[in-house]
Amino acid sequence: MTKRGDETRARLIAATKDVVREVGYAHATTKAIAGAAGVAEGTIYRHFPDKVALFFSAALSGSQALIEELATLPELAGSATVDENLEHALARLLVLRQDLLPLELALNSDPEIARRRQAMDAPDIVPGLPSPPEAISRYLDAEASLGRVRADVDSRQVSLLLLSALFGLMLAPGTDPSSPHPASAQIGPLVHLVLDGIRGSGSSRA
Amino acid sequence: MTKRGDETRARLIAATKDVVREVGYAHATTKAIAGAAGVAEGTIYRHFPDKVALFFSAALSGSQALIEELATLPELAGSATVDENLEHALARLLVLRQDLLPLELALNSDPEIARRRQAMDAPDIVPGLPSPPEAISRYLDAEASLGRVRADVDSRQVSLLLLSALFGLMLAPGTDPSSPHPASAQIGPLVHLVLDGIRGSGSSRA
Amino acid sequence: MTKRGDETRARLIAATKDVVREVGYAHATTKAIAGAAGVAEGTIYRHFPDKVALFFSAALSGSQALIEELATLPELAGSATVDENLEHALARLLVLRQDLLPLELALNSDPEIARRRQAMDAPDIVPGLPSPPEAISRYLDAEASLGRVRADVDSRQVSLLLLSALFGLMLAPGTDPSSPHPASAQIGPLVHLVLDGIRGSGSSRA
Amino acid sequence: MTKRGDETRARLIAATKDVVREVGYAHATTKAIAGAAGVAEGTIYRHFPDKVALFFSAALSGSQALIEELATLPELAGSATVDENLEHALARLLVLRQDLLPLELALNSDPEIARRRQAMDAPDIVPGLPSPPEAISRYLDAEASLGRVRADVDSRQVSLLLLSALFGLMLAPGTDPSSPHPASAQIGPLVHLVLDGIRGSGSSRA
DNA sequence: GATGAATGAGAATTCATTCAT
DNA sequence: AATGAATGAATTCTCATTCAT
CATH class of the missing domain: 1.10.357.10 (Tetracycline Repressor, domain 2)
Incomplete structure (x- = not known):
């Protein structure tokens, strides 16, 4: 909703693509994705149900x-x-x-x-x-x-x-x-x- | 090597293909494969290093x-x-x-x-x-x-x-x-x- | 203290009882209570220390x-x-x-x-x-x-x-x-x- | 099934009662129960579905x-x-x-x-x-x-x-x-x- | 050879709490 | 006062692998 929220969401999506490409789907953990996006793991679940x-x-x-x-x-x-x-x-x-x-x-x-x-x-x-x-x-x-x-x-x-x-x-x-x-x-x-x-x-x- | 061992090995390979086809790679666990092959989980490691x-x-x-x-x-x-x-x-x-x-x-x-x-x-x-x-x-x-x-x-x-x-x-x-x-x-x-x-x-x- | 504040506080208390009754203590999360009270989660902490x-x-x-x-x-x-x-x-x-x-x-x-x-x-x-x-x-x-x-x-x-x-x-x-x-x-x-x-x-x- | 397995199961049940009594249901975590029973956390799930x-x-x-x-x-x-x-x-x-x-x-x-x-x-x-x-x-x-x-x-x-x-x-x-x-x-x-x-x-x- | 109980390192997810706006 | 995004520790559960029998 907010500007900051949208930015985070976009960063998470970009990070997901990056991580999957780099380590493969099987190793694309929420931890790795959050890390790549520069947010905490829990933040993922504010933007996506799972x-x-x-x-x-x-x-x-x-x-x-x-x-x-x-x-x-x-x-x-x-x-x-x-x-x-x-x-x-x-x-x-x-x-x-x-x-x-x-x-x-x-x-x-x-x-x-x-x-x-x-x-x-x-x-x-x-x-x-x-x-x-x-x-x-x-x-x-x-x-x-x-x-x-x-x-x-x-x-x-x-x-x-x-x-x-x-x-x-x-x-x-x-x-x-x-x-x-x-x-x-x-x-x-x-x-x-x-x-x-x-x-x-x-x-x-x- | 033995006849029994070869049979088990073959059954494990067949079970692997079956399980992967049915539930997908991500859910093809050693437990499921061993179950499908009719052997104990530990038996897998007698035939394959991992x-x-x-x-x-x-x-x-x-x-x-x-x-x-x-x-x-x-x-x-x-x-x-x-x-x-x-x-x-x-x-x-x-x-x-x-x-x-x-x-x-x-x-x-x-x-x-x-x-x-x-x-x-x-x-x-x-x-x-x-x-x-x-x-x-x-x-x-x-x-x-x-x-x-x-x-x-x-x-x-x-x-x-x-x-x-x-x-x-x-x-x-x-x-x-x-x-x-x-x-x-x-x-x-x-x-x-x-x-x-x-x-x-x-x-x-x- | 203010009228609005007292109202919010009362609504939070009522919401707490409602939510606990409906979903049980274990699932009475701050999110659920805030939602039932119609306020943001953070508002709880303006009225109660925890x-x-x-x-x-x-x-x-x-x-x-x-x-x-x-x-x-x-x-x-x-x-x-x-x-x-x-x-x-x-x-x-x-x-x-x-x-x-x-x-x-x-x-x-x-x-x-x-x-x-x-x-x-x-x-x-x-x-x-x-x-x-x-x-x-x-x-x-x-x-x-x-x-x-x-x-x-x-x-x-x-x-x-x-x-x-x-x-x-x-x-x-x-x-x-x-x-x-x-x-x-x-x-x-x-x-x-x-x-x-x-x-x-x-x-x-x- | 085996003697060892039955023993573990009994220890888990005893540990559950102990831990719940001591720290309350809400804090009776699988980690605490496994610890009290002297087994690894994963062992719980060999004996109980959840x-x-x-x-x-x-x-x-x-x-x-x-x-x-x-x-x-x-x-x-x-x-x-x-x-x-x-x-x-x-x-x-x-x-x-x-x-x-x-x-x-x-x-x-x-x-x-x-x-x-x-x-x-x-x-x-x-x-x-x-x-x-x-x-x-x-x-x-x-x-x-x-x-x-x-x-x-x-x-x-x-x-x-x-x-x-x-x-x-x-x-x-x-x-x-x-x-x-x-x-x-x-x-x-x-x-x-x-x-x-x-x-x-x-x-x-x- | 085979078994299956046990392991323990993660994995996804939840949630009370904080804080910039 | 109020908001709600962000946090991160804690939790339940999974699963490849090991090992005593």
Whole structure:
């Protein structure tokens, strides 16, 4: 409510992301988070009902930045090249998602937490803005109407493919989640592949 | 060493995968695992130096099945269609990876554990057999020499794209890790997309 | 001192009794009490040095009402019947004591608090008025001089018996402290018993 | 199960009664109890699901001794005098109940715990033995048939009166629950009063 | 080999109290 | 006077690990 309170809350959310990134979800204790935020442990509970709620808030705040970033993508249709636009969007996504990855992972892989997340309304949607898959899908539709992308492909499928691959790349074995640019070098080839396909002349779909 | 000992060890590994799948990594306690295996808690420490070693063993045993399964893929080059072969291989991969997903996730997202994994030699390689990316890459090379796949694409890149996308799909938000077939329906479209590409006539690479 | 301050103080005392009755002493936190009183938590400490002092004040305020109520009992000697007078007095006592029972219990059963209570001067005495045991004792003496009660019994003992039994009844297992009239039905028989005794013809005191 | 385990469990129950008596329910922490029992804090949770269950067990074990003690009372009908028999029984009750009083109080005055107690089946009944009120009631009936007690009084009412008064006496303000014999001196007069009554010649029931 | 009781170092959470506004 | 954010010590409970049997 007060200015000081809001500041503390923001510091706690930032500290949560930092600590989870540095030591992993399992070792992101309330003590460590409070320490990183420069407040007492008990202060956490003035701002969040419990630890999981703090993690949800942290994940949500990360998602929002990400969603806002992607919302402008459809407007780029027709400018530069399709490759460049997608590459750039995915690269931004990679950076933004980087520091909330462990959080998303934990939030999705712990059944108890997943259950609770569903109990909350609309987990990570910013009102009025399209979700990441939706934003990319709209961009592709716009390019399709310009003829820069084939009109007979399902833009939702492509969007899902790109995002899944990006997500998968971030988790590739050997990747250190705390290093600055883990698999960003893979984004270019990935985009080109999806644009051009690999089918040879001797092959045809069943 | 003895028959009884080996049986116990196997039961512990199976129990580990079961428990992690059911309650998530965070709640997969030694007590729960021992209970699921039908042994006393202390027995775990007769077979594994500590809990993390048990988890490594469980992950490794899952990977082995997976690697053995994929090893035969290159031999299928030329038979059926490329789409069918890849679809089938990815579908098998999906099933096999399903139940060790939370384990891999935890093992990759906990910095302390990741460090320790690197300290071990060759984490998940079966001697003599290619790793999954390598197996798919070899299959694609074989198909390229038959003309069923373009020869000018980097087969390693394609392999990485397919596996990353598959991995990403398994984690798509809303996916329940314990349900039988989460996103297997996405595999077909994914393969077709990668084979055909999406580039329209009005676009060309920069 | 000011009107507003006195009001707040009174509301805090009332809220304390309410909260203790509803959730029990152990869960009567300063937060809950402040909330029930409609003030901020910190306000408590403007009116009371600490939580225990607030509880003492609440208990004392309850005792005062009780003592004032009983003070008129001796004047009833000779009117109505002894049974009726005692029954009525005990019934009133039951009602008044009902909502400060948990408080008294906690205040008496916690050694640390009991010690502190003794350190305070004259815990629950209203200047000029007799304590409850004293009031009943005086009433009985008055009735004895009228011949309605035997003159050879120690009125203090009888008073103690009646009050102890009443207190004990209020705590009988299965009694829900928040229900309106727990064991008020037992008061009549109790009084008659004490008046008439139970000794048969074949028995005599040693 | 094992001998050592049973011993530990018994020590924990004894320690619980000791600690509660010494420092009061509110300060009977798991740490203090474990310390008094000479075990680690975690050991408590091998024997009891939680702290409340430990308290229930402690209260129950006390009740059992008490119930067994009183079960033989009816057999004393006709021997000695009624005064002596009742006095002695109440004195024993006083001693036995002394050390589980704070426990019973807390267990009865905390709504949350009371609720949970009802969820358990038959809180403090020893199979085959009469409850304390029942035992006294039976004794009185036996004396009534011998003519040593009036046959027209409700023995259950008398039993309730005696026990309530005893319970009330134990809690009399100023009584220190840790001192050896708090109000045992009151038992004799109490019994005589109940036997003889106080009604004078000039009074009669309405 | 197997058992399971015991350990003890934390973990999350609560709560009376303080203090800047 | 009142507020309510912040504190931090204390509390209950968990859990990987050890060890006597």
